[in-house]
Amino acid sequence: MPRVSLDRLNALAADRILILDGAMGTMIQRYKLGEADYRGKRFADFAHDVKGNNELLVLTQPQIIQEIHEQYLAAGSDIIESNTFGAQRIAQADYHMEDLAYEMNVAAAKLARAACDKYSTPDVPRFVAGAFGPTPKTASISPDVNDPGFRNVHFDELVETYIEATYALLEGGADLILIETVFDTLNAKAAAFAVDEVADRLATRLPVMISGTITDASGRTLSGQTVGAFWNSLRHVSPISFGFNCALGAKQLRQYVEELSQIADTHVSAHPNAGLPNEFGEYDESPEAMAREIAEWAESGFLNIIGGCC
Numbered sequence: 001m002p003r004v005s006l007d008r009l010n011a012l013a014a015d016r017i018l019i020l021d022g023a024m025g026t027m028i029q030r031y032k033l034g035e036a037d038y039r040g041k042r043f044a045d046f047a048h049d050v051k052g053n054n055e056l057l058v059l060t061q062p063q064i065i066q067e068i069h070e071q072y073l074a075a076g077s078d079i080i081e082s083n084t085f086g087a088q089r090i091a092q093a094d095y096h097m098e099d100l101a102y103e104m105n106v107a108a109a110k111l112a113r114a115a116c117d118k119y120s121t122p123d124v125p126r127f128v129a130g131a132f133g134p135t136p137k138t139a140s141i142s143p144d145v146n147d148p149g150f151r152n153v154h155f156d157e158l159v160e161t162y163i164e165a166t167y168a169l170l171e172g173g174a175d176l177i178l179i180e181t182v183f184d185t186l187n188a189k190a191a192a193f194a195v196d197e198v199a200d201r202l203a204t205r206l207p208v209m210i211s212g213t214i215t216d217a218s219g220r221t222l223s224g225q226t227v228g229a230f231w232n233s234l235r236h237v238s239p240i241s242f243g244f245n246c247a248l249g250a251k252q253l254r255q256y257v258e259e260l261s262q263i264a265d266t267h268v269s270a271h272p273n274a275g276l277p278n279e280f281g282e283y284d285e286s287p288e289a290m291a292r293e294i295a296e297w298a299e300s301g302f303l304n305i306i307g308g309c310c
Helices: 006-015 025-031 035-038 052-059 062-074 088-096 098-119 155-173 187-204 227-237 250-263 287-299
Strands: 079-081 126-133 176-182 210-211 241-249 267-273
Touching: 006 267, 025 052, 025 062, 025 187, 052 062, 052 176, 052 241, 062 079, 062 098, 079 098, 088 098, 088 155, 088 241, 098 126, 098 155, 098 250, 126 155, 176 187, 187 210, 187 227, 210 227, 210 267, 227 250, 241 250, 250 267, 250 287
Parallel strands: 079 126, 126 176, 176 210, 210 241, 241 267
Antiparallel strands: none
């Protein structure tokens, strides 16, 4: 069961801008982990390579994930995302670890929960957002240019994998569910449907945050929706917040956050990238530069929740 009421979250977000944490992947990169580090003792003899499976680290290097959570909390984060972006069964199949998905989600939520409990005070509570990534598969777009009708995943498959993840995140202590980096609205609908299904079974309400991804200067998601279309396709979920993350830096994302703030009847969130990647795939924008950009958003009244992505 969720540990926080929807009313409490709404009241806090209405009172001040809440701070979401920043990127997990780039923080993990700083530890320069090798294949053996990812495997740990438990998976030393695993038959497949696992380096890059950041979600596995909640089982093999939990102290690193906990340390990252605590760094964000010490910096002032109100909401910490569990390290579960790719912990769903469909995504873990890429590493032949799909049977570990439930365990990963429980362990990840417990780590985030312990960190938040350590830093929470009666005046400044900290919250765990159980994170759902989109999975590497899309229900709306064919991966085969020669067969536009082909799909490598279907709605019901996505629902089942997200139901499993929802139960696991709640078991680990998540306060809410964050459906993030949405590039395909149908995938997001499956995730939201799964959360509603679990909520119905538990006879409760689960706070949900939704964050989509505008892929480029076209101002559309990968599945082709504009800001307004994306909002109207998912507003029925009644999320506690709706926003955008990833793909674009703050400067490029601004116009879409402004547009969303004018039409959304819920809290608006954003966690942009640190600029656009350079030729080496790295992000060069400084915290100070991003802060100046984001400060103007806040002064303009565009948002209620702000964080960082890649």
